Amino acid sequence: MYCQLSTANCQSTYWQQQVNYKIDVTLNDIENTLDGYVKMDYYNNSPDTLHFIWIHLWPNAYKNDRTAFTDQVLENGSTDFYFSDNDKRGYINRLDFKVNGVTAKMEDHPQHQDIIRVMLEQPLAPHSSCKIETPFHVKLPYLFSRSGHVDQSYQIAQWYPKPAVYDSKGWHEIPYLDQGEFYSEFGNYEVQISLPKNYIVAATGELQSGENAAVNNNIFTGPGKNKKDKNKNIQATKKRTDIPLSDKEIKTLVYKQDHVHDFAWFADKRFMVKRDVITLKSGRKINAAAYFLPAESDHWSRSMSFIKNAILTKSDWLGEYPYNTVSVVQSPKPGNGGMEYPTITLISTTADEKSLDYVINHEVGHNWLYGILASNERLHPWMDEGMNTYYDNRYAMQYYDNANLDIVQPKSQKIKNKLPDDYPKMLLNTVTEIKKDQPIETAAENFNEFNYNIIAYFKTGFWMKQLEDEMGKNMFDSCMHEYFRRWQFKHPYPEDFKKVLEEVSGHNLDAVFSLLNQKGSLTKEKIKKDIRLTAFFNLKETDRHQYISVAPAIGYNFYDKLMLGLFIHDYQLPLPKLEFVAAPMYSGTSKSFNWLGRVGYNWYPGNNGRHIELAVGGESFNTNIYIDSTLKKNYLRFTKLVPSLKYVFANKDPRSKITKFIQWKTFLIKETQLHFERDTSNQFDIISYPEKSRYLNQLRFLVENHRVLYPYRAELQAEQAKDFVRLTFEGNYFFNYAKGGGMNIRFFAGKFFYLGDKTFTKQFETDPYQLNMTGPKGYEDYTYSNYYVGRNEFKGLSDQQIMIRGGGFKVRSDYLSSKIGKTDDWLSAANFTTSIPDKINPLSLLPFKLSVKIFADIGTYAEAWKKNAQTGRFIYDAGVQVSFFKDVLNIYIPLLYSKVYRDYFLSTIPEGRFAKVISFSIDVQRFNLRKL
Numbered sequence: 001m002y003c004q005l006s007t008a009n010c011q012s013t014y015w016q017q018q019v020n021y022k023i024d025v026t027l028n029d030i031e032n033t034l035d036g037y038v039k040m041d042y043y044n045n046s047p048d049t050l051h052f053i054w055i056h057l058w059p060n061a062y063k064n065d066r067t068a069f070t071d072q073v074l075e076n077g078s079t080d081f082y083f084s085d086n087d088k089r090g091y092i093n094r095l096d097f098k099v100n101g102v103t104a105k106m107e108d109h110p111q112h113q114d115i116i117r118v119m120l121e122q123p124l125a126p127h128s129s130c131k132i133e134t135p136f137h138v139k140l141p142y143l144f145s146r147s148g149h150v151d152q153s154y155q156i157a158q159w160y161p162k163p164a165v166y167d168s169k170g171w172h173e174i175p176y177l178d179q180g181e182f183y184s185e186f187g188n189y190e191v192q193i194s195l196p197k198n199y200i201v202a203a204t205g206e207l208q209s210g211e212n213a214a215v216n217n218n219i220f221t222g223p224g225k226n227k228k229d230k231n232k233n234i235q236a237t238k239k240r241t242d243i244p245l246s247d248k249e250i251k252t253l254v255y256k257q258d259h260v261h262d263f264a265w266f267a268d269k270r271f272m273v274k275r276d277v278i279t280l281k282s283g284r285k286i287n288a289a290a291y292f293l294p295a296e297s298d299h300w301s302r303s304m305s306f307i308k309n310a311i312l313t314k315s316d317w318l319g320e321y322p323y324n325t326v327s328v329v330q331s332p333k334p335g336n337g338g339m340e341y342p343t344i345t346l347i348s349t350t351a352d353e354k355s356l357d358y359v360i361n362h363e364v365g366h367n368w369l370y371g372i373l374a375s376n377e378r379l380h381p382w383m384d385e386g387m388n389t390y391y392d393n394r395y396a397m398q399y400y401d402n403a404n405l406d407i408v409q410p411k412s413q414k415i416k417n418k419l420p421d422d423y424p425k426m427l428l429n430t431v432t433e434i435k436k437d438q439p440i441e442t443a444a445e446n447f448n449e450f451n452y453n454i455i456a457y458f459k460t461g462f463w464m465k466q467l468e469d470e471m472g473k474n475m476f477d478s479c480m481h482e483y484f485r486r487w488q489f490k491h492p493y494p495e496d497f498k499k500v501l502e503e504v505s506g507h508n509l510d511a512v513f514s515l516l517n518q519k520g521s522l523t524k525e526k527i528k529k530d531i532r533l534t535a536f537f538n539l540k541e542t543d544r545h546q547y548i549s550v551a552p553a554i555g556y557n558f559y560d561k562l563m564l565g566l567f568i569h570d571y572q573l574p575l576p577k578l579e580f581v582a583a584p585m586y587s588g589t590s591k592s593f594n595w596l597g598r599v600g601y602n603w604y605p606g607n608n609g610r611h612i613e614l615a616v617g618g619e620s621f622n623t624n625i626y627i628d629s630t631l632k633k634n635y636l637r638f639t640k641l642v643p644s645l646k647y648v649f650a651n652k653d654p655r656s657k658i659t660k661f662i663q664w665k666t667f668l669i670k671e672t673q674l675h676f677e678r679d680t681s682n683q684f685d686i687i688s689y690p691e692k693s694r695y696l697n698q699l700r701f702l703v704e705n706h707r708v709l710y711p712y713r714a715e716l717q718a719e720q721a722k723d724f725v726r727l728t729f730e731g732n733y734f735f736n737y738a739k740g741g742g743m744n745i746r747f748f749a750g751k752f753f754y755l756g757d758k759t760f761t762k763q764f765e766t767d768p769y770q771l772n773m774t775g776p777k778g779y780e781d782y783t784y785s786n787y788y789v790g791r792n793e794f795k796g797l798s799d800q801q802i803m804i805r806g807g808g809f810k811v812r813s814d815y816l817s818s819k820i821g822k823t824d825d826w827l828s829a830a831n832f833t834t835s836i837p838d839k840i841n842p843l844s845l846l847p848f849k850l851s852v853k854i855f856a857d858i859g860t861y862a863e864a865w866k867k868n869a870q871t872g873r874f875i876y877d878a879g880v881q882v883s884f885f886k887d888v889l890n891i892y893i894p895l896l897y898s899k900v901y902r903d904y905f906l907s908t909i910p911e912g913r914f915a916k917v918i919s920f921s922i923d924v925q926r927f928n929l930r931k932l
Contacts, residue, residue, distance in 0.1 A: 016491055018043040019163055019187040027195035027267065029152050034138040038160050041187075043129045046166060050124040052107075052117045053132070054164035054173035055097075060114035061176035062090035062141035062148070067113055068175035068445075069145065075655055076179060076449045077708045081144045083738040090141030090148065095161065097134045104132075112175040115164070136161055143332070145178045146339050146346075153332040154199075157264040157341060158182075165376070167491055174378050179452055180444030181384065183376040184261040186489055191255045191263055196248040200273065202291045202329045203265035204343050205257025257323070259489050260342035261374050266329045272297060276304040278311050280320055286311060292330040296349060299356050303328060306357045310364035313395055317477060318368045319484035326367070328360055340366030354400070361395050362388060372488045380494055381444040381452070382516070386460020390468075393461055418538045424458035426573050429543060432521055433574040436609040438654055441494070441516040448655045459522070466522055467512060471505050479504045519607055542572050553583045555594070558790030558798050559622040559635065560587035563594055577602050587622075590635050594621045611648035611661075618642060619784065624792040626674050628687060636672040636689070640784055643668075657707040667696040667783050696721045696783060709736055719769075723762045725753040726769060728806075741835025746808060748859075749828045763824060773821020773829060773859050773875065774809040775802035775921065787924045802892075802919045804831075809857045810892035810919050811877040811901050815908040820900055821861055821875060829859030833881060851883040855892065871900040891920045 020043075025036035044050055061069035065082050074082055081089075097104040097118050109115035124130050138159055141148040147157040164173040165183050172183050189205060257263070271291045278286040288311070290303040307328055315321050327344040338347040338359050345363035350356040365388045369375075375383035393403040404421055420426045431437045431454060438451045440460050447456060468476040483492070483500045498513050515522055529546040532538070538547040553567035565585030570576055582597035600615030620639040627633055646663040670693045677686040697720045704713040712733045719726040728750040736742040750771045754762055768782045778791030781803065790798025794814075802812065807829035813820040821827070833855045843850050856878040864873045877897040883890045894901075894917055909916050 014490070015045045015047070015168070017045055017163075017166055017185050019185045021160075021187055021189045021191070021263070023160055023189070023263070024192045025160075025194070027154065027156075027193070027199075029154075029196055029199075032140045032149050034140065034156070034159065035135075036138070036160060037135050038133065040132040040163070041129055042124070042132055042163060044124045044126060047126050048166075049126065050120060050166070052119045053124075053166075054109075054171050055116050055118050056158075056162045056164055056173070056176075057092050057095075057114050057116060058158040058162070058176040059090050059092035059138050059141075059147070062144065063113055064089070069114075069177055072180075072445065073144075073178050074709050075657070075707070079708055079736060082709065083736070084142065084144070088142035088144075090139045092136055092138045092159075092161070094137035095134050097132065097161075099132050100130050109173065112173075114176050115173050132163075134161060145176075150332040152269065154267040155264075155331065155346065156266065157262075157339070160263075165491070169493075172376060172378070177378075177445055179447070179449065180381070181370070181377045182262070183378055183491075184374070186259060186261045186374065188258040189256065189260060189263045191265070192252060193255070193265060194250055194252045195267055197251040198248070198269050199267040200269065200271035200291065201253055201265060201267050202271070202289065202327050202344060203253070203255045204260060204263045204341055205255040205323075206287075206325050208254040208256050257343060259322070260371065262341050264341035264344060264346075266291070266344075266346070268293070268332065270294060271329075272300075274300070274304050276308070278308050278326070280312070280315055282320060284320070286321060286323070287325045289325070289327045290329075291327065293332070296330055299350060299353050300330070302353060303356065303360065306360040307364060309357075309399065310361040310395070313361075313398070314365050314368050314391060317391060317394070318480055319372075319488065321367065322372065322488070323367070326364065328364065338363040340364075340370055342371045343367065357399070358392065358396065362392050365391050365395075368484070373484065374489075374491050375493065376491065377444065379443050380441065381447075381456040382440045382460040382463075383492070383494065383497065385457045386440065387464060389457045389461035390464035393465065418534070418536075418540055420539045420542070424454060425462070426539065426542060428454050428459055428462070429521075430574040432519075433604070434609060434611070435519070435604040435607055436654070437519050439517050439519055446655070451654065463512075463515060463522055466515075467501070467509075470512065471501075471507065475505055537572070539573060542574065546570065546576060547572055553585055555583070555585050557621060557788070558793060559590060559625050560592065560594060561589035563587045565595075575602070590622050590633075592622060592635065592637070595619060596621075606650060608650035608652070608654075609648075610650040611646075613646045613648075614644075615646070616641060616643045623671075623778075624674075626687075634674075634689060636674060638669060638671045638784055640667060640669045642666065642783075657705050657711075659702070659704045659706070661700075661702055663700045663702075665698045665700075667698065669694050669696070669784070694721065698783070710734060721766075721769065723755050724766050724769060725755065726771075727751045727753075728771075737835065737837070739837055741837070743832060743834040746804075746831040746833075747829075748807060748831075749826075750806065751826045752824045754824075758824075766824065770822055770824045771806055771827040771861070772819065773807035773827060773861060774812055774814070774819065775804050775919070776806060777802060777814060787922055789922070800916075800919050802921055804890075804921055804923075807831075807857070807859045807861075809859065809875075809877050810855060810879065810881075811894040811897045811917060812919055813901060813904050815904075820871065820904060821859065823861045823863055825862030827859065827861040829857060832856045851887070853881040853883065855879060855881045872898065875900060877901065888923055889920065890923070891918065893918050 020041040022039040023036055025034050027034060042053065061067045070081055095106065097106060099118065099120055100122070102121055104121065105119040107117040107119060109117065118132065120130070140154065143150050143155055147155055147159055158176060163185060164171055165185055174183065191203070193201060193203065270293050272294055274290045276288050278288050280286065288304060288307050290300060290307060292300040292303065307326060311321050311326060323343050325343050329344065329346050331346050331348045334349040338345055340363045345366065347356070347359050347363060350359055366384065369388045370377060370384045377384040396403040402421070404423060431450065438447055438455055440455055440463060442455070444452065444456070471479065479501045482504045483497060486500060487496060494516070498509060502509050527544055529544060532545045532547050534547045534549050536551045537549050547570065549569050551567045553565040555563040563585035565583060567583050569581040570579060571581070578601050580597070580599040582595065584593060584595045586593055596619035598615060598617035600613050603612040604610065605612065618641040620637060622635040622637045624636040625633050626636065642665055644663060644665040646661055648661040651658060670691050673690050673692050675688045675690055677688070679686055699718045700715060702715045705711055710733065714731045717728045728748070731747045733745045734742055735745070752771055768780045772780065778788035778801065781788065786803050788801055793799045807821060807827055808831040809821065809829070833853050835853050841852060843852050856876065858874055858876045860874050863869060864871050875898040877894050879892060879894040879896065881890055881892050905913055905917060
């Protein structure tokens with residue numbers, strides 16, 4: 001049922017507007033532009049008099065970096081558009097609106113550049129219409145989102161001036177977004193497209209005239225072609241692509257389609273085409289087509305079968321497909337999904353044929369859920385994406401007996417047996433357990449990127465299955481058929497969907513529908529998990545099993561050498577509340593058992609991701625060797641236990657990229673000492689190895705924003721031990737470069753306080769804790785929190801390892817006991833590290849990627865400001881940094897440094913100076929299992 005000028009045969013309380021379009025558009029494939037003219041018949045079926053009409057100008061979303069689209073893609077982690085060149089951006093202009101032949105005034109939207117208001121000189125009364133027309137010019141952007149081009153392959157979507165929806169809830173003027181789709185008025189379309197003749201076009205609706213679709217608008221047709229013919233067609237495509245632009249002939253195609261709310265078209269010289277006819281149960285014939293690129297012809301060999309299955313299943317489960325055409329088009333850009341438009345859908349390059357089937361089924365299914373049942377999916381994305389996902393799962397069960405999307409496809413069957421049967425369910429349970437999920441009934445733009453996929457799509461699919469289970473499949477299908485019958489070609493809201501289900505089923509569904517507004521699991525049932533032993537890891541049925549995973553462990557340091565043992569943990573998804581990891585290892589060299597481990601218990605109070613963790617960690621390894629006069633190796637080791645309490649603050653905005661926590665740790669450390677005592681009576685040395693205990697209390701407050709553009713991190717730390725208090729601040733800010741890479745700026749400031757009087761003994765005993773201008777060596781890692789190959793080595797390669805802590809200088813001055821820039825007072829430093837643009841980086845010519853950066857450090861400290869100071873008030877160093885394994889291993893080559901360093905090296909390193917001033921760091925903390 002469809003309403004045009006009146007609400008005569010519709011529900012008495014329901015009305016909707018209608019907009020009929022006639023568009024004439026020409027593609028310029030040299031300038032990548034469109035020139036068009038649109039005529040709209042706007043029917044006001046509302047009971048209200050309209051004084052203006054909001055118009056969407058969505059190509060202006062690509063105009064600059066101050067649009068809602070740009071803001072969102074930055075929040076979602078992409079800087080591609082933000083740093084794009086002007087020639088890759090797009091816009092719409094040359095507008096001259098006339099209403100009923102009279103020039104109309106245009107007013108900008110107060111917030112969004114891609115929306116304007118056309119003022120009506122003569123107010124539009126209820127149940128009347130007006131004619132709106134305007135020329136328009138579109139500069140097509142590069143294909144950042146749904147509309148644009150990749151070279152001379154064109155995706156033309158959201159491309160023409162389009163009135164916003166006006167319904168019983170008011171105007172719905174919405175900016176273009178990448179995450180969050182559309183809400184548009186139904187109407188009848190007639191679109192005339194002119195473009196160079198060598199393009200193959202796929203579009204919404206039925207081709208009326210302009211060329212013989214089976215001859216000139218495709219390379220090959222029909223369900224089957226042999227390999228020889230296919231190769232000929234590929235060569236023909238290449239020849240057509242090579243036609244000089246100056247020799248182009250123009251063709252004009254006319255497409256028509258009634259009862260749709262959008263029109264999209266695609267043009268590429270390389271398209272190969274398959275065509276077939278689908279016969280519905282009613283006997284009506286549907287013309288189906290698949291447009292794909294030659295490189296993907298093998299994947300697309302069964303595409304017509306996939307389209308047919310999608311049309312027939314949804315026609316059976318929801319209602320008969322009402323249009324006469326259906327088309328599927330391959331996108332020129334790789335991806336993991338597609339985008340739907342009435343009668344036509346776009347599909348990204350897929351990994352295999354099965355994935356193609358999944359995506360075609362999903363996107364074709366949107367013809368019902370979005371195309372025909374046109375809900376406001378910007379406000380209620382679940383009514384489109386989630387309902388459609390339910391039918392995806394049903395389709396997958398029918399054709400594959402498994403709803404799993406096979407996100408990970410390992411070659412090893414043993415690994416595959418450890419992977420979940422249902423990835424979305426596992427991921428949903430994971431985000432739910434840590435209280436970072438969002439309700440199903442959330443507007444698209446308010447979801448964080450992860451939840452948009454896992455909640456709006458998959459959780460809704462599970463919710464729909466819950467509805468089916470509660471009603472029974474036959475009753476559920478009857479409800480959905482009635483929903484489709486009543487609301488096809490209309491704009492249903494959640495309350496309309498609920499009303500249909502209740503009327504048809506006779507059930508009160510308040511309880512089930514209340515789940516749409518709630519966070520957490522859809523069911524309160526808690527399954528008691530059993531404990532199972534497994535090798536390496538297991539993610540199979542983790543809602544029923546808690547796995548204890550065991551794997552080989554290997555370790556190395558300069559003293560224990562090679563260590564072998566076991567790695568035991570209970571990490572899985574969802575994350576267990578009680579987490580532990582242990583790695584006992586044996587060293588054949590030191591003949592000792594070494595270990596590291598951690599156990600923690602996690603609470604998630606409240607409902608917004610607040611997190612409390614009580615934990616204790618520890619480790620024990622050898623850290624030095626003393627060879628006595630009998631040539632016996634005596635190993636000196638440390639053992640530490642670290643109880644901790646961590647409070648992670650909740651984020652009010654689920655889209656926020658900010659992490660903020662406060663953490664208390666107490667380090668309880670026991671170390672083997674080397675003690676010499678002289679027996680003066682017998683004139684010989686007595687060597688003993690006593691154990692000494694110490695403690696350190698540490699309080700940290702950290703704020704980190706891991707946004708993709710200009711991320712930052714700030715940490716305030718207070719430490720206290722027997723004789724001192726140590727206060728430090730460390731801040732990091734990253735400046736992105738437009739062409740990739742960027743500069744990291746680090747600032748450090750610290751103050752050291754003695755408890756009680758400052759004495760020589762205290763100075764000596766607190767030496768490892770004092771503030772360093774140069775990154776600390778192993779013996780200065782007083783909490784044993786970093787990995788050092790040779791923690792207490794003072795020669796060889798191991799001696800050149802540092803950590804970027806304190807002042808962060810890379811130039812070393814530890815050849816003598818007194819280090820330059822070491823202080824027990826105060827210290828401040830700034831560190832700069834920048835990537836090198838490929839244009840000026842000679843190493844960019846290498847056949848492999850090598851991360852090379854430039855560093856520079858400048859700092860000052862208390863002693864530099866005293867009278868007769870040995871250094872200037874500010875000291876510096878600079879050089880080249882080479883990084884491996886995503887900055888886990890970094891090599892620093894100082895090339896410039898202050899005179900005090902130069903003099904120091906001349907006096908302490910007589911030869912081989914260049915190699916010996918090089919330092920390196922190993923930052924294993926970058927491997928964070930929870931962050932992963």
